Amino acid sequence: MRISNNSHLTYCTNIHPGQDWITTFDSLKTNVPKIKSRVSKDKPFGLGLRLSNKASEELGLGEKLSDFRKWLSDNDVYVFTMNGFPYGNFHNERVKDRVHAPDWTTDERVTYSKRLFDQLSALLPNGMEGGISTSPISYKYWHSSDDATKKAFTKGAENLTGIILYLYHLEAKTGKYLHLDIEPEPDGMLENSDEVIQFFAGYLLPIAKPILKNTLGKNDAEVVALIHRYITVCYDICHFSLAFEEPEATFAKFSEAGIKVGKIQVSAALKILSDSSGNDADGNDTIWEALSQFDEPTYLHQVTEKVEGKVLTYNDLPIILKNRKPFKELRAHFHVPIFLEQFGVLHSTQDHILKVIEYLKSNVVSQHLEIETYTWDVLPTALKRDISESIIREIEWFTDTL
DSSP states (O other): OBOGGGOEEEEBGGGSOOSSHHHHHHHHHHHHHHHHHHHSTTSOEEEEEEOOHHHHHHHTSTTHHHHHHHHHHHTTEEEEEEEOSOOSOOSSSOOGGGGGOSOTTSHHHHHHHHHHHHHHHHHSOTTOOEEEEEOOSSBGGGOOSHHHHHHHHHHHHHHHHHHHHHHHHHHHHHOOOEEEEEOOOTTBSOOSHHHHHHHIIIIIHHHHHHHHHHHHOOOHHHHHHHHHHHEEEEEEHHHHHHTTOOHHHHHHHHHHHTOOEEEEEEOEEEEEEOSSSSSOGGGGHHHHHHHHTTOOSSSOOOEEEEETTEEEEESSHHHHHHHOOOOSEEEEEEEEOTTOSEETTEEEOHHHHHHHHHHHTTOOOOSEEEEOOOOGGGSOGGGOOOHHHHHHHHHHHHHHHO
């Protein structure tokens, strides 16, 4: 739905089951009208659509896309952003690091993303920009040497160059501006703002510039503008809080580098504060027990810690639970409800959301805002509520705060 500064707010439908199109559409029909009636009764309601590869393939068959467009119109709903990060099933089975597969070194990821852009172009209202968030190139631990990492970054940049060309021609054909929003996260090949800037400067720009110049007949300034037009960043608040980055500083760094923020995903991580000086592990027993309630087998829950100015990452929650080392503050990659600041003895990084909201009041960073708490199924029992009511509460909290 449209909010201040001509921005659009939605929630991401990766919250709902969606391994195929029938399941996806049934979830939308069950939940979206109920949510819209509460948060956007008399105005069009924007949607952050998530399609698995299988669901996307099936949506392209027969009259399904036309039928979906009619359902959107009949319900006064529009699609302006999509989540193209998870390729396969995202619920009721182990996902973990496979959320990155296939990565940006593969043809499968390219084909999937292009198909999503075609479908978003067909769904997007005229005069509105659209975007699709995606994987941060690959998963860091799949590339065991510097040479393997460089090859992955190089291949990823080459494939992203193909996406730039695809979006350039799609815009010329349809008049619709679409962008690909790279989403950094812990243990992704791009984890923080510095790594994003280094990737643009060291790989994407030098690889894309000669290809775009030769293909499109543009000069240096024009091709750089095209690269920054079509490849942007998805600023997931949870992920950047895990990197211990302050929003205002990060937005300034991206702006200075010419990198645009295509989408802001509104999400909160777990924050774990020691109840001691940080030197007594036994003093945190109650905290460790509370944190263990969030240890579940579906998703990766990386844990970060800032020590002497450096961010350390433990690649899943069981590692830190097993060691129970002394700490002052830990942050865990578990998307928790954005409207709660505290969970018993645990806290959240809701303060980062509040800082972003405050910044947005006087700065236009992105037109796309998407609430993305996808973990409702795996939250501790005490935090579980009806899914539609939970989404409504998150949207209302955000709009009231803004």
